[in-house]
Amino acid sequence: MSVSLLTVSPSPHVHEELTIPQVMRGVIYAMLPALMFSIYVFGWDALYVNLIAILSCLLFERLISEHLLGRPATLMDGSAIITGMLLAFNLPASLPWYIVIIGSAVAIGIGKMSFGGLGNNPFNPALVGRVFLLISFPVEMTTWPLTDAFGQVDATSGATILGILKDGLRTGESATVLLEQAPAYLDLFLGLHAGSLGEMSGLALVLGLAYMLYRKIITWHVPLSMIVSIFVLTGIFWLADPQRFADPIFHLLTGGVLLGAIFMATDYVTSPFTQRGMVIFGVGIGVITSLIRLFGSYPEGVSFAILIMNAFVPLINKYTKPKLYGAKAQNHE
Amino acid sequence: MLFELQKRLKTFHKGGIHPPDNKLSATARIEEIPLPRSVTIPIYQHIGTPPRVIVERGDTVRVGQVLAIHEGLVSANIHSSVSGKVGKIDRVLDSSGYKHIAINIRVKEDDWLEEIDRSEDLIDDIPYSSKEIIQKVMEAGVVGQGGAAFPSHVKLSIPENRTVDTLIINGVECEPYLTADHRIMLERPYEIFVGTQILMKATGATKAIIAIENNKQDAIQLLSSIADDYPNIDIEALQVQYPQGGERQLIEALLDREVPSGGLPIDVGTIVHNVGTTYSVYQAVQKNQPLIQRVVTVTGPSVSKPSNFMVRIGTSVADLIAAAGGVPEDTGKIINGGPMMGKAIQDLKVPITKATSGILLIPEKETWRSEEYNCVRCGKCIEVCPMGLEPMQLVLLAKGKAADKAEAEHILDCMECGSCSFVCPSNRPILDYIRYGKGQVKKEQIK
Numbered sequence: 001m002s003v004s005l006l007t008v009s010p011s012p013h014v015h016e017e018l019t020i021p022q023v024m025r026g027v028i029y030a031m032l033p034a035l036m037f038s039i040y041v042f043g044w045d046a047l048y049v050n051l052i053a054i055l056s057c058l059l060f061e062r063l064i065s066e067h068l069l070g071r072p073a074t075l076m077d078g079s080a081i082i083t084g085m086l087l088a089f090n091l092p093a094s095l096p097w098y099i100v101i102i103g104s105a106v107a108i109g110i111g112k113m114s115f116g117g118l119g120n121n122p123f124n125p126a127l128v129g130r131v132f133l134l135i136s137f138p139v140e141m142t143t144w145p146l147t148d149a150f151g152q153v154d155a156t157s158g159a160t161i162l163g164i165l166k167d168g169l170r171t172g173e174s175a176t177v178l179l180e181q182a183p184a185y186l187d188l189f190l191g192l193h194a195g196s197l198g199e200m201s202g203l204a205l206v207l208g209l210a211y212m213l214y215r216k217i218i219t220w221h222v223p224l225s226m227i228v229s230i231f232v233l234t235g236i237f238w239l240a241d242p243q244r245f246a247d248p249i250f251h252l253l254t255g256g257v258l259l260g261a262i263f264m265a266t267d268y269v270t271s272p273f274t275q276r277g278m279v280i281f282g283v284g285i286g287v288i289t290s291l292i293r294l295f296g297s298y299p300e301g302v303s304f305a306i307l308i309m310n311a312f313v314p315l316i317n318k319y320t321k322p323k324l325y326g327a328k329a330q331n332h333e
Numbered sequence: 334m335l336f337e338l339q340k341r342l343k344t345f346h347k348g349g350i351h352p353p354d355n356k357l358s359a360t361a362r363i364e365e366i367p368l369p370r371s372v373t374i375p376i377y378q379h380i381g382t383p384p385r386v387i388v389e390r391g392d393t394v395r396v397g398q399v400l401a402i403h404e405g406l407v408s409a410n411i412h413s414s415v416s417g418k419v420g421k422i423d424r425v426l427d428s429s430g431y432k433h434i435a436i437n438i439r440v441k442e443d444d445w446l447e448e449i450d451r452s453e454d455l456i457d458d459i460p461y462s463s464k465e466i467i468q469k470v471m472e473a474g475v476v477g478q479g480g481a482a483f484p485s486h487v488k489l490s491i492p493e494n495r496t497v498d499t500l501i502i503n504g505v506e507c508e509p510y511l512t513a514d515h516r517i518m519l520e521r522p523y524e525i526f527v528g529t530q531i532l533m534k535a536t537g538a539t540k541a542i543i544a545i546e547n548n549k550q551d552a553i554q555l556l557s558s559i560a561d562d563y564p565n566i567d568i569e570a571l572q573v574q575y576p577q578g579g580e581r582q583l584i585e586a587l588l589d590r591e592v593p594s595g596g597l598p599i600d601v602g603t604i605v606h607n608v609g610t611t612y613s614v615y616q617a618v619q620k621n622q623p624l625i626q627r628v629v630t631v632t633g634p635s636v637s638k639p640s641n642f643m644v645r646i647g648t649s650v651a652d653l654i655a656a657a658g659g660v661p662e663d664t665g666k667i668i669n670g671g672p673m674m675g676k677a678i679q680d681l682k683v684p685i686t687k688a689t690s691g692i693l694l695i696p697e698k699e700t701w702r703s704e705e706y707n708c709v710r711c712g713k714c715i716e717v718c719p720m721g722l723e724p725m726q727l728v729l730l731a732k733g734k735a736a737d738k739a740e741a742e743h744i745l746d747c748m749e750c751g752s753c754s755f756v757c758p759s760n761r762p763i764l765d766y767i768r769y770g771k772g773q774v775k776k777e778q779i780k
Contacts, residue, residue, distance in 0.1 A: 012751030119707035273712030324721040
């Protein structure tokens with residue numbers, strides 16, 4: 001062997017297996033159970049919404065990178081695919097195709113690329129797109145295809161159980177009566193109710209969580225702190241007045257709590273650095289979500305809560321800096 | 334394991350990673366290799382001032398004879414590891430990647446100085462005072478063999494306003510692949526205990542702990558059985574975690590004390606010596622043998638015979654690899670040290686020094702760095718940093734040449750363990766930038 005062929009580079013000379021493409025692929029695998037369930041419930045509509053969102057996210061990222069920023073697009077890192085899927089997961093399966101494309105344009109264009117692309121965006125891009133659509137197309141965004149008892153789509157469409165609850169409470173009905181219309185907890189957990197296409201089945205989402213924890217893609221800190229704080233806070237109000245407030249298990253199983261806790265709030269880029277910071281972040285999302293649901297005018301608050309806490313991430317990072325080694329040096333004598 | 338009620342093993346608590354340990358040569362006994370035809374002994378093998386050369390070209394030297402004598406407070410003697418004729422004294426490339434003065438010696442026979450006791454007999458009586466021990470260690474040119482090569486006599490000279498309550502003997506060997514310390518604990522255990530007692534006597538320590546990671550069960554058992562005869566010396570098995578062999582991490586793990594930033598272990602009442610160094614101290618004090626040979630692991634995924642050798646200082650890397658079956662076809666990188674902190678060498682003629690713990694041959698396919706992606710702010714580099722730094726922020730400061738801010742963020746506390754670069758999912762060369770930033774800060778300090 002010729003000695004001149006030796007590579008010389010600084011240490012370390014080994015690297016951990018898990019790199020960005022593998023992380024992103026892992027997240028996509030973790031979303032597959034929820035995707036498949038949505039196809040089972042909503043039929044090919046769910047797949048179309050996903051495909052339109054993914055393809056338009058990839059297209060917009062490429063166009064903006066190459067033509068506006070003048071640099072090669074890094075589509076192979078997989079992040080645009082995830083943004084597309086997460087956006088789709090947050091949309092009704094019946095949403096017209098052009099609204100999906102508008103959402104993708106906002107998610108990638110404003111949510112991500114305007115800050116400089118992957119790693120630089122302060123807000124979760126998919127949620128930026130989703131909230132933009134919610135404000136711009138309130139009717140389309142809150143009309144969900146209804147499912148029948150077998151989990152098949154009915155011809156009719158309507159509101160989610162969270163929406164029914166919010167409207168009912170507003171007209172003075174009692175929560176206990178309203179909740180009698182709600183599907184059983186098991187059905188909610190399995191996904192037999194109305195909702196955005198990816199948030200339906202708690203079971204499918206929890207499977208994704210288990211996979212990501214097993215692969216060490218995420219840690220438990222954000223999901224658990226968010227879920228526990230919602231459970232505790234809504235639980236306190238429910239105990240105080242069950243006529244006015246729904247019970248905590250109902251809150252966990254409906255709307256975007258599990259989707260948000262598992263896939264949206266755990267986004268590396270828009271969540272804090274340290275585990276201590278992640279817990280603060282998760283609790284913050286839980287508190288804001290609960291407050292919006294209990295007292296706000298929107299029936300659902302997960303998206304807003306995550307976006308609001310995204311804005312606090314730099315502050316959280318500042319106050320949860322790791323303690324320097326040597327800080328407790330005075331211990332000795 | 335799950336339900337076993339056992340004492341939880343100690344470890345350090347800030348950061349840390351678990352790279353695959355790949356201790357391929359763990360069962361290979363320490364072997365002597367045939368004497369090389371010539372050795373190249375660099376005179377600058379330690380931290381501090383280089384010693385002054387006292388031989389000339391053409392001189393005949395014997396094994397153990399002083400070639401260069403220490404100069405200044407922090408320096409170390411250099412001895413001849415072979416007998417023969419002094420050849421060129423010139424600047425040669427060493428494992429640092431720079432050229433330094435080295436003495437070439439053509440080997441002739443194996444003629445040792447008479448005062449060196451080469452027998453295997455254990456001498457456990459220590460009739461020397463602290464001063465005499467430190468003098469002997471200094472004359473023998475003993476330096477730390479864990480990697481930093483700090484002159485041992487300097488570490489043993491305890492300042493007047495400080496005391497050592499606990500001496501730590503570092504047998505952690507947390508670098509993947511390396512087994513030199515593991516084997517010396519298995520094959521020279523009694524010498525290490527006597528060496529530990531010598532170090533205790535020199536420093537006035539009343540207690541010593543030999544720390545070994547839990548992946549070296551045979552060494553833990555052997556040393557624990559011998560420790561029964563030494564009431565002042567404890568064996569502590571530690572959880573496996575990199576970089577536990579780092580002085581500061583080991584002190585945190587064992588004593589729950591933190592050395593202040595910019596301070597020394599002695600500031601918290603302890604000093605740390607490597608097991609290999611402890612063996613050399615024994616040889617120096619009890620056997621009059623200067624540091625002229627050490628154990629070196631030669632290993633790698635494709636090496637035909639991963640080995641541990643007792644090597645004369647100055648032997649070329651080429652001679653050593655030849656003894657382990659030669660350079661494998663697929664070799665892409667050769668590292669002096671372990672894969673986490675070792676240095677890639679440029680040339681097989683580079684000599685083994687007092688600080689060389691291993692030679693690692695990495696296959697071509699594992700040599701290249703993977704494609705770099707944007708930082709996704711995952712915070713993994715922060716979670717693993719054993720010094721509590723924020724590596725990704727230091728990268729930004731280094732890139733922006735903000736030396737003052739980098740200094741305020743304690744960039745100089747970085748010990749370059751490489752954990753941040755190891756975990757970065759975006760394959761960013763974090764440590765490269767931090768080194769660059771440290772350079773900027775040091776330049777500013779000199780100004």
